[in-house]
Amino acid sequence: MTVLAFIPPSAPPVLDVAGLSVDIATPLGPLHALRDVSFSIRRGETLAIVGESGCGKTMTSLAVMGLLPAAAKRSATRLALEGRDLLTADHKTLEHLRGARMSMVFQDPMTSLNPVYTVGNQLEEMYLYHGRGSRRQARERAEFMLSRVGISAPRERMHQYPHQLSGGLRQRVVIAMALMCEPALIIADEPTTALDVTIQAQILHLLKDLQHEFDTALMLITHDMSIVARVADHVAVMYAGRIVEQGRTANVFATPHHPYTQALLRCVPDPHRESRLGSIPGRVPSLIGDSPGCLFRNRCHFAMAECATQDVPLHAAGDAHAVRCLLTKSPAAIERKSGAAAVVPIGVTPRLEAPVALACRDLSRTFHLRQGLFGGRRDLHAVQDATLDLRRGEVLAIVGESGSGKTTLAKMMLGLLPATSGAIMLDGRPIADYSARDVARRIQPIFQDPYSSLNPRKTVHQIVSAPLEVHGMAYGQERRRRVDDMLDKVGLSRRQGQSYPNQLSGGQRQRVAIARALVMKPTIVVCDEPTSALDVSVQAQILNLLSDLRSELGMTYLFISHDLAVVRHMADRVAVMYLGRIVESGRTAEIFDDPRHPYTRALLASALTPDPQLKLPDVQLAHGFPGMFAAGAGCQFRPRCPQAEAVCASVAPPLVRDGERMVECHLVAPVRAAVRS
Amino acid sequence: MTIDAATTALIPDRRAADDDVYLSPRQLAWRRARRHPGLLFGLTVVVLVTLVAVLAGVIAPHDPYEQDLSQQFAPTVWQEGGSWINIFGTDSLGRDVFSRLLYGARISLIIAFFAASVAAVIGTAIGVIGGYFGGRIDAVIMYLISCKLSLPGLIVSLSLVSVFGSSPVVLVLVIAFLFWDRYAIVTRTVTMQLREREFVTAARALGSSHSRIIISEILPNLLNHIIVVLTLEMAVAILVEAALSFLGLGIQPPTPSWGNMVSEGRADMFFQPHLVAIPGLAIFLLVISINLLGDGLRDVTAPDGRN
Numbered sequence: 001m002t003v004l005a006f007i008p009p010s011a012p013p014v015l016d017v018a019g020l021s022v023d024i025a026t027p028l029g030p031l032h033a034l035r036d037v038s039f040s041i042r043r044g045e046t047l048a049i050v051g052e053s054g055c056g057k058t059m060t061s062l063a064v065m066g067l068l069p070a071a072a073k074r075s076a077t078r079l080a081l082e083g084r085d086l087l088t089a090d091h092k093t094l095e096h097l098r099g100a101r102m103s104m105v106f107q108d109p110m111t112s113l114n115p116v117y118t119v120g121n122q123l124e125e126m127y128l129y130h131g132r133g134s135r136r137q138a139r140e141r142a143e144f145m146l147s148r149v150g151i152s153a154p155r156e157r158m159h160q161y162p163h164q165l166s167g168g169l170r171q172r173v174v175i176a177m178a179l180m181c182e183p184a185l186i187i188a189d190e191p192t193t194a195l196d197v198t199i200q201a202q203i204l205h206l207l208k209d210l211q212h213e214f215d216t217a218l219m220l221i222t223h224d225m226s227i228v229a230r231v232a233d234h235v236a237v238m239y240a241g242r243i244v245e246q247g248r249t250a251n252v253f254a255t256p257h258h259p260y261t262q263a264l265l266r267c268v269p270d271p272h273r274e275s276r277l278g279s280i281p282g283r284v285p286s287l288i289g290d291s292p293g294c295l296f297r298n299r300c301h302f303a304m305a306e307c308a309t310q311d312v313p314l315h316a317a318g319d320a321h322a323v324r325c326l327l328t329k330s331p332a333a334i335e336r337k338s339g340a341a342a343v344v345p346i347g348v349t350p351r352l353e354a355p356v357a358l359a360c361r362d363l364s365r366t367f368h369l370r371q372g373l374f375g376g377r378r379d380l381h382a383v384q385d386a387t388l389d390l391r392r393g394e395v396l397a398i399v400g401e402s403g404s405g406k407t408t409l410a411k412m413m414l415g416l417l418p419a420t421s422g423a424i425m426l427d428g429r430p431i432a433d434y435s436a437r438d439v440a441r442r443i444q445p446i447f448q449d450p451y452s453s454l455n456p457r458k459t460v461h462q463i464v465s466a467p468l469e470v471h472g473m474a475y476g477q478e479r480r481r482r483v484d485d486m487l488d489k490v491g492l493s494r495r496q497g498q499s500y501p502n503q504l505s506g507g508q509r510q511r512v513a514i515a516r517a518l519v520m521k522p523t524i525v526v527c528d529e530p531t532s533a534l535d536v537s538v539q540a541q542i543l544n545l546l547s548d549l550r551s552e553l554g555m556t557y558l559f560i561s562h563d564l565a566v567v568r569h570m571a572d573r574v575a576v577m578y579l580g581r582i583v584e585s586g587r588t589a590e591i592f593d594d595p596r597h598p599y600t601r602a603l604l605a606s607a608l609t610p611d612p613q614l615k616l617p618d619v620q621l622a623h624g625f626p627g628m629f630a631a632g633a634g635c636q637f638r639p640r641c642p643q644a645e646a647v648c649a650s651v652a653p654p655l656v657r658d659g660e661r662m663v664e665c666h667l668v669a670p671v672r673a674a675v676r677s
Numbered sequence: 678m679t680i681d682a683a684t685t686a687l688i689p690d691r692r693a694a695d696d697d698v699y700l701s702p703r704q705l706a707w708r709r710a711r712r713h714p715g716l717l718f719g720l721t722v723v724v725l726v727t728l729v730a731v732l733a734g735v736i737a738p739h740d741p742y743e744q745d746l747s748q749q750f751a752p753t754v755w756q757e758g759g760s761w762i763n764i765f766g767t768d769s770l771g772r773d774v775f776s777r778l779l780y781g782a783r784i785s786l787i788i789a790f791f792a793a794s795v796a797a798v799i800g801t802a803i804g805v806i807g808g809y810f811g812g813r814i815d816a817v818i819m820y821l822i823s824c825k826l827s828l829p830g831l832i833v834s835l836s837l838v839s840v841f842g843s844s845p846v847v848l849v850l851v852i853a854f855l856f857w858d859r860y861a862i863v864t865r866t867v868t869m870q871l872r873e874r875e876f877v878t879a880a881r882a883l884g885s886s887h888s889r890i891i892i893s894e895i896l897p898n899l900l901n902h903i904i905v906v907l908t909l910e911m912a913v914a915i916l917v918e919a920a921l922s923f924l925g926l927g928i929q930p931p932t933p934s935w936g937n938m939v940s941e942g943r944a945d946m947f948f949q950p951h952l953v954a955i956p957g958l959a960i961f962l963l964v965i966s967i968n969l970l971g972d973g974l975r976d977v978t979a980p981d982g983r984n
Contacts, residue, residue, distance in 0.1 A: 027712070414882050440884035453875035456702065457897035466893075470883045500701045516879065 012083050013040035014184045014217035015064065015102075019077035022056075022063050022241075026071075031288045033059045033072065034241045038314070041185065041217040041234075046208075048220045048232030048249070050264070052535045054284045056241040057221045061187045064219075065104060066094045082184050100130040103178040105207075107190040109170035113162040119146075119173050120158030126180040145176040148213075149206055168199035175206065182214055189221045196401035197562065201606040201619045204231055208616060223536060225268050226565075226608035229253055230616050234320075237261045240284055240295040243314060247321030253612045257323040259300045267540040268610050269569035276547070277569065279540035283505050294326065302327055354392040356428070357556050358413060358443070358524055361387055363422035365408050382408040384580040385422070387662075390524065395550070395557040397571035397588070399564060399603070405580040406560045410526050413558060415439040441471060444517035448529035450509030454501040460487070460512050461497035467520045486515045489552070490545060507538035511545065518549065526558045531566065543570060564607040568592055573660070576600045579636040586661035596661075596668045598641050635666065643667055702978075709977040716973020722966035730782040738762070739773035741780045741933050746771050750949055765955050768938075769945055774952065777933035778959060784934040785963070788848050789914040793907050795853035796914075800860025801903055807861070808868025809891055815865075822861050830855045831920060838926045848927060852914050859910060863902050871895050901978040908971030912964045919960050935960050 022034040034056050041047045049057045062068050064079070066086060079086045081102055089097070106112040114122060123142035128135065139158070146154035149172040162170055171191065178186050188207065192200035208231060211218050220232060228235050228249065235252050237245040237260065245258040256262045266278025282299040285291070294300070297307040307326055317323045367380040383405040390396045398406050411417040413424060415431060424431040431439060444467075447453040454463055465483045468474050474482050487497055490511040501509055510530065517525055527546065531539035543566065549555055561567050567574060568588060575585035576599065584597040595601045605617045621640050635641070638648040647666050656663045710716055729736060748771040752759040759766065765774035807818030834851045841847045871877060871894075880890045915935075921927030922936025930937055935956040942952030 416878065416881055435884075437884035440882060443882075445879065445882045447875040447879065449875060453879055455876045455894055455898070457900075466880070467883050470880075470885050470889065502702060502705075513879075 011042060013042045014045075014082055015219065016040045016078055016080045017064065017076065018079075019075075020060070020063055020079060021075050022059055022068060022072050023075075024069070024072045026288060028288050032241055032290075033287060034063060037238075037241075037243055039234075039236050039243070039246065041219055043184070043217055044211065044215045045234065046211065046218040046220055046232045048222060048228040048235045049238055050222055050225065050228050050235060051238035052223065052264075052280075052284055052537055055238045057223075057238055058189055059241070060238070061104070061189055061219065061221055064187065065098060065102065067098075096130065099126055099183070100181040101183050102185040102187065103181070103183045105171075105174050105178050105186060105188040105191045108194045109167055109174050110194070112174055113170060115162050118159050118161055119165070123158075123173070123177055123180055126177055130181050132181060141180060142176075145179055146173070148179075148210065149173070149176045150202075151176075167195055168203065171195060171199075171203050172206065175203070175210065179210060179214060179216075183216060185217045185219065186211070187219045187221070190223070191220070192227070193223075197564065197606045198401065198602055198619055198621055200227075201608070201617050202621075205616050205618070207231075224608070225265055225536070225610040229610040229612040230608050230614060237264070241287055242295070242324065244296065244325065245321075245323045246314065247317075247323075248319075250612045251318060251321045253610065255318065255321075257317045257321070257328045258296075258325045259302055259327070260296050263299075264536065265610060267536045269540075269543070269565040270609070277540035277544055279544060280537035281541075283507075294324075354394065356389045357392045357426070358390040358558070359388065359425045360409075360413065361423045361425070363387070363409070363412060363424060364420045365405075365412060365417065366420045381580045383412070386577075386580075386582050388575055388582065388585070390556060390558055392523070392556055393550075393554055394572040395559050395570050397559040397561060397567040397574045398577055398582075399561060399567050399574060400577035401562060401603075403579070404577040406562075406577055407528055408580075409577070410445070410528050410558065410560055414443055414445055414526055437471060440467075441520055442522050443524045443526060444520065444522040446510075446513050446517050446525060446527045446530045449533045450506055450513055451501075451533070453513050454509055456501050459498055459500055460492065460504070463501075463512060464497070464515045464519055467516060471520060473520065482519060483515075486519045489518075489549065490515045505538075506534050507541055510534060510538075510542050514542075514545065514549070518553065518555070521553070524556045524558065526560070528560045529562065530559075532561070532563065539566070546570070564592075564604065565609070576603065581636060581664065582662070583637065583665065584661075584663045590661060596663045597637075597665045598643050598667065599637050602640075602642075706977045710973065713973045713977060715969040716977065719966040719969030719971075719973055722962060723970055726782050726963055726966075727786060729779055730786050733776075733779040733783055737773075737776035737779045738764075739776040741772060741777040742931050744770045744772055750945070753951055756951075766949075766951065768941060768952055774938075774955060777938060778935070778956060781933040781935045781938055781956065782959070782963075784845070784928055784932065785915050785918060785936075785960075788845055788852070788918045788928075789911040791849045792852035792856070792914040792918075793910040795849060796857040796910060797860050797903055797907050799853065800857030800906075801864045801899065803857070804861035804864030804866075805868050805891060805895065805899070808865040809872055809887070809895065811869070811872075818861070818865070822858055822865075825855075825858045825861075828855065831917065834917060834921065835924065835926060838921060843921070843926055843929055845928070848918060848921065852917050856910055856913060856917075860903065860906050863906050864899050867899055867902055868895055871898055901974070905971050905975040905978070908967050908974060912967040912971070915960065915964055915967070 017040065018038040020034055020037040021032070024031040024033050037056075037060060039047060049060060051057055063074050064086070066089075068074055076087060081097060084097070086094070086097075113119070117125075120139065120142055123145065124135065124138040127133065127138035127141055132138070132141070142158060143154045146157055151157055151169060151172055157165075162173070165173065191207065192203050195203060204227065207218065220227070222228060232249045234247065235249045236243045237252070237258065239260050245252060245256065245261045252261065253265070256265055260280075263278060263280045267280065269277060280299050285295055285298065293308040293310060294312065297303040300307070304326065310326060312324050312326050314322045314324045315328075317328050363383060363386040364381065365383045367382055369378045369380055386409055388396065398409065400406050408417065412419050415436060426434060426439065426442060461483055464486055465479055468479050468482065484494055484497065487494065492508065492511055492515070496504065496508065501512065504512065530546070531542050534542060546557065547570070550557065557570075559567070559570055571588045573586065574588050574591045575582045576591070576597065577583070578599050584591065584595070584600045591600060592604065595604050602619055602621045606619050608617070621642065633652060634650050635644070635648045635653045638644045641648065645666065651666070653664045653666045656665070656668055745767070748763070748767050749769060751763045751767040751771070753766040754761055754764050756766070763773050763775065765778065768774055768777070803818055803821065807815040834855055837851045838847065841851070877890060877894055880894050918927055918934065919936030919939070922934045923940040925937075925940065927936055928934035930941070938956035939953050942949065942956070946953050
C-alpha cells in the first residue's frame with residue numbers, strides 16, 4: 001500500500017473494467033456468468049477476487065484475457081488495458097497483448113507447462129514470439145528471470161524438462177514465464193492452491209517481491225481469505241457472478257458489510273476463537289435465467305422480503321469500500337445484523353487418559369520401484385518407524401506436506417496396505433489377528449474427494465446401506481430404518497436418499513461418504529483430507545458435522561490434513577510427518593504454541609491467518625525438492641533445515657520424549673541443548 | 678450439443694443449483710438422447726428392422742422359398758412393367774425379393790446380436806480381470822489380446838467355417854470368438870481407471886470380496902461402455918456374416934440372408950443390378966444405423982466429467 005503513495009492519483013489504471021457481463025448460451029437458456037463487474041487496478045497494486053467456486057472468479061479473468069469459450073458473449077461499458085480498448089481489439093492485437101502486456105499464472109503448475117519442451121525453450125519462446133529480440137537476448141533474459149524467481153543454477157535449469165522440477169519450482173518457472181516480457185498486468189488464478197503450505201508462503205512472497213520490483217498490477221484470484229488478507233491491497237468479493245463487496249483489504253476485513261463476506265470470514269478456522277465454525281447453508285444458485293433481487297438471499301440470515309424484488313447497486317459504505325446489500329442502506333437493519341452472529345462452543349473435552357484404541361509401533365512401509373525393464377530397484381520409504389497411539393474418543397491429526405506418507409500410514413491403519421515392518425494394534429491385539437471384515441467393522445475411512453468416493457451408478461440409499469449388506473447386519477425394514485437414521489444424522493433428507501451422487505453438491509456428497517462410514521457404528525474413523533476438495537463454506541459445515549457426530553456417537557478420529565488451521569480446530573493431539581517419519585507429536589496446544597522441531601516451526605510459520613495487519617511470513621526453508629528416496633544417514637530434514645549442524649548429516653536424530661511430547665531432532669536433544677547453552 | 682466441453686466445465690449449475698435441477702444418470706442420458714439426431718435416426722431404423730424381422734411372417738407378401746420359374750426376373754414396382762405384387766421384383770428363381778429381404782433381416786439380426794453378445798461376455802470377463810487385478814494377470818491378458826489382434830479375423834473365420842460347417846450356431850460362435858478384443862480393451866482400460874477411484878477403496882475398506890467389488894461396484898459402471906461396443910460390434914458381425922454368406926460359407930441357400938442374396942444376384946448383376954443393390958443397400962442402411970446408434974449412445978451416456 002506504500003507503493004500507492006508514489007503514484008499520482010491521476011495515473012490511469014493498468015486495468016479498467018466497468019459493467020462487465022458475460023452470458024453463456026446453454027441448452028437450458030442463457031447463463032449469466034458475470035453481471036455488471038467493475039474494478040480497476042493500478043500499477044503496483046494487488047486486487048484479490050475472492051468467492052466460492054462457481055461465483056465467476058475465473059470467468060472474470062478469462063473475460064479480461066479474451067479467452068472466453070466460444071459460447072460465451074461478453075459485453076462491457078469499458079474494458080481497457082493501459083488505456084487500450086480490449087473490447088474492440090482484434091484477434092491479432094489481443095494475441096500480442098497476451099503474454100506481453102498481460103499474462104497469466106495458472107493454478108496447476110503440473111499442467112501449465114508443456115512437458116515436451118525444456119524450461120528454457122518455453123521461456124525463450126515467449127520472448128521471441130513477441131519479437132523482443134534475438135535468440136541470444138531471449139536466453140539471457142530467460143536466465144535472468146529464472147534467477148529472479150529464486151531458482152538456483154538457472155543455466156542448468158534451462159535445459160531441464162518440467163517433470164524434472166518439483167511443484168514449487170515449476171510454479172516459479174510459470175511466474176518467470178509470465179514476467180518474461182515485463183507485462184503491466186499479471187493475473188494469478190489460484191497460484192498456490194496446488195502447492196504445499198511452506199511452498200505457498202514462498203511463492204506468494206515471490207509474487208509480491210516481483211510485483212514491487214517490476215511495478216506490475218496483480219489480479220489475484222483465490223478462495224482463501226487468509227491469502228487475501230496477507231497479499232491484497234484491494235479485494236472484490238464475488239457471489240453468483242456479481243461483486244457484492246469491494247474495497248481496501250484492511251477496511252473490508254475490519255468491517256465486512258455484506259452478509260456473504262461476513263459468513264466467508266466466519267468459515268475460516270480461527271485459532272483465537274475456540275468455537276464452532278460459521279458456515280453458509282445452501283449453495284450458489286443456478287445462474288441460468290433471470291432472477292431479480294439479491295442472489296444471496298436464500299442463504300442469508302438477514303434476508304428480508306425486499307431482498308427478493310429489489311436490485312441493489314454497489315454503493316459506497318465508508319472510505320474506499322462499496323457493498324451491494326439492502327441492509328447497509330438502512331441503519332435499522334444493521335442493528336439487527338450485529339446481534340445475530342452468535343458463536344456456539346464445541347462441547348467436547350479431550351480424553352487423553354482414555355484407553356488406546358489403535359496403535360502402531362515402528363511401522364514402516366517401503367515401496368520397491370523398478371526403473372524400466374533393466375533398471376535397478378529403488379526403495380521409497382513411504383513410512384518409516386511410525387509410532388502412534390490413538391486413544392478412544394480423541395482426534396489425532398497427522399499433518400505434513402504432500403509426499404510425507406500420511407495417506408500410506410492411513411491405508412496401513414485401515415488394513416488396506418500391508419506393512420513392511422512394525423505392528424498395528426487394534427484394541428490391544430495385533431491387527432493381523434482380525435479378519436478383514438472385523439477390521440472393517442471397527443475402522444472406516446472417509447476420503448478426500450467426494451466426486452470419486454461414491455459410485456456414480458448407485459443411489460445414496462444403496463451406497464449407505466452397502467456396509468450393512470456386506471456385513472449382513474440388519475435386514476429389510478430394520479436396515480432401511482438404520483440408513484434413514486444415518487442420513488438424518490448427517491443432514492440429508494430421505495428424498496435425497498433416492499438420488500444419485502451426480503445430483504448432489506460436493507458437501508452433500510461428503511455427507512453421504514460420512515454416512516457410509518458411520519452406518520456400521522465403527523469405533524474409529526480415518527478421515528483422509530476430508531475437506532480439502534471442498535469450498536471453505538462447505539468445509540465449515542463438514543467439520544461441524546464431524547464434531548457433532550463425534551460428541552454424539554463418541555467417535556475416535558484419525559484426522560489427516562495438510563491444513564493447519566483445520567487441524568488446530570479439530571485435533572486433540574497432532575503428529576507432524578516429514579518424508580515418512582513422524583518428527584514431532586504432542587497435544588495440539590503444545591505443538592502450536594511451542595513447536596520444537598524446525599520443520600514444525602516452518603510449517604506453522606507458513607500457515608496464513610486472515611489478518612490483514614500481518615505481512616507474509618518469511619519462511620526460512622530451503623525450497624529444494626525433498627528427496628523421496630532414502631537420503632542416506634542423518635536427518636531427513638537436514639537439506640532444508642535452516643539450523644542444520646554437522647552432526648545432522650551423519651547421525652540419525654534421537655527420539656526425545658517429554659511426557660506426551662515426542663520430537664526427533666538433534667537440536668532439542670537434552671544433551672546437545674545443555675552443551676549449546 | 679451446442680456447448681463444448683470447456684464451457685460445460687465452467688457452468689456452475691451442476692454443482693450449484695436447486696436439487697430439482699439435477700437429474701439421475703438415466704434421466705440425463707434420456708434428455709440428451711432426445712436432442713441427438715444421429716441416435717434418433719439410428720434407433721428408429723434399428724427398431725424398424727427388428728420389428729420387420731420379428732414380424733416377417735406376417736408382413737411378407739410371399740413365401741420366401743417359393744420358386745416360380747415362369748416369374749423369373751420380374752421387374753420392381755418402379756421399373757417398367759413392374760407391379761405391387763412383387764415390390765422389389767423376383768430373382769433368378771422367381772422368388773419374391775421383398776419377402777426374402779424381410780426374412781433375411783431375421784437371420785442377419787439374430788446372428789449379429791448373439792455373436793456380439795457372446796463376444797461381450799468373453800471380452801468383458803477377460804478385460805475386467807486384467808484391469809482389476811493388474812500385474813502378472815494383466816500381462817497374461819494383454820498377451821492374449823495381442824495374440825487375438827494379430828489374427829486376421831475374416832480369414833480365420835473363413836477357415837473355421839469351412840472346417841466346422843456353417844450352421845447359424847457355428848457362425849455365432851466363430852464370430853464371437855474372433856471379435857471379443859474390443860470389449861476386452863475397452864473394459865480393461867475403464868476398469869483400471871475405476872480401480873483407482875475411491876469408491877472401490879471404500880468397498881475394500883468395508884471388507885468386500887473381489888467378486889463383490891467387481892460385480893456390484895465395477896460392472897454397473899462398465900455397462901454403458903459395453904452397450905456402446907455391443908452396438909458397434911453388431912455392425913461388424915452383420916458385415917462378417919454377409920461377407921461369409923457372399924463367399925458361400927455362411928448361411929446356406931435357400932435360407933435367405935442379405936449376404937447370400939447379394940451373392941446370388943451377382944451372376945445377373947449387369948442385367949438386374951437391383952438384385953445386388955437392394956440387399957446391399959439394406960446392409961449399408963442397417964450397419965450405418967447401428968453405428969449411429971452406438972455413437973449416439975456413447976455421447977449421451979458419457980459420464981458427465983465428474984460422475
